[in-house]
Amino acid sequence: MFNFFKAKSKELNKDIDLSVLQTDIHSHLIPGVDDGSQSLEESISLLKQFEELGYKKVITTPHIYYNSFEEGINVLYEKLEELKLSAKASGVNIDIVLGGEHLLDDDISKRVQKNEAISFGDNYLLFEFPMRTEPMGFEAWLFNLQLAGYNLIIAHPERYAYLFDSRKLYTQLKDRGILFQMNFASLAGYYGKDTQTIAENLIKENMIDLIGSDCHGQRHIDALRKTLRNPFLKELIDSGKLINNKL
Numbered sequence: 001m002f003n004f005f006k007a008k009s010k011e012l013n014k015d016i017d018l019s020v021l022q023t024d025i026h027s028h029l030i031p032g033v034d035d036g037s038q039s040l041e042e043s044i045s046l047l048k049q050f051e052e053l054g055y056k057k058v059i060t061t062p063h064i065y066y067n068s069f070e071e072g073i074n075v076l077y078e079k080l081e082e083l084k085l086s087a088k089a090s091g092v093n094i095d096i097v098l099g100g101e102h103l104l105d106d107d108i109s110k111r112v113q114k115n116e117a118i119s120f121g122d123n124y125l126l127f128e129f130p131m132r133t134e135p136m137g138f139e140a141w142l143f144n145l146q147l148a149g150y151n152l153i154i155a156h157p158e159r160y161a162y163l164f165d166s167r168k169l170y171t172q173l174k175d176r177g178i179l180f181q182m183n184f185a186s187l188a189g190y191y192g193k194d195t196q197t198i199a200e201n202l203i204k205e206n207m208i209d210l211i212g213s214d215c216h217g218q219r220h221i222d223a224l225r226k227t228l229r230n231p232f233l234k235e236l237i238d239s240g241k242l243i244n245n246k247l
């Protein structure tokens, strides 16, 4: 595990202003397509809260993995349009952009060939590793994606248990130019103490490029709110290293 840094225990005395971020990079707000929001009403309620927190844009990133969306990904674009219309009708003034959270498996190269990988902005592609086991051969998959022109972002690097003990892997990913996206909820302890400690250490090591809600439902907004006086979050935002506002 990373060197232990003495935790800063002191909460801040006022809330951190998230409006400087402008864009949330990771969420599951397309209703009924994955384990995220299950209805338009739920998505609208969540979008309202993003707006209240100061966001101007959310990039919503349904899980895309082997065998998902066998009929093609058009359904995601159709549901995106429905969500945008509904948001507008409800007076929610926030841009909604479609991305994907791609599980790094051997299906990903096929999706790229079929134009079914969903990138956003300057060809950014969000991907995740499997939660429990290190994927065999991931270096070649990442290399091929970069060769295809994608700017790769790894979702929540602090959450993969097999990376905890391997500073080398984090460094390898960084050296390959892969951007790191942390979850707010990790700093709140939502995924457990180990993940929280790794998150804090990744901030200390200046390794985080983006912060996201990974919002599947109200519980993740609640976890996000718990970090609004977190000194590590303040340090991260004040570092000026985050590129959320460039997406």
Ligand SMILES: [Fe+2]
Binding pocket: 026, 027, 028, 101, 155, 214
């Ligand atoms: Fe996610």
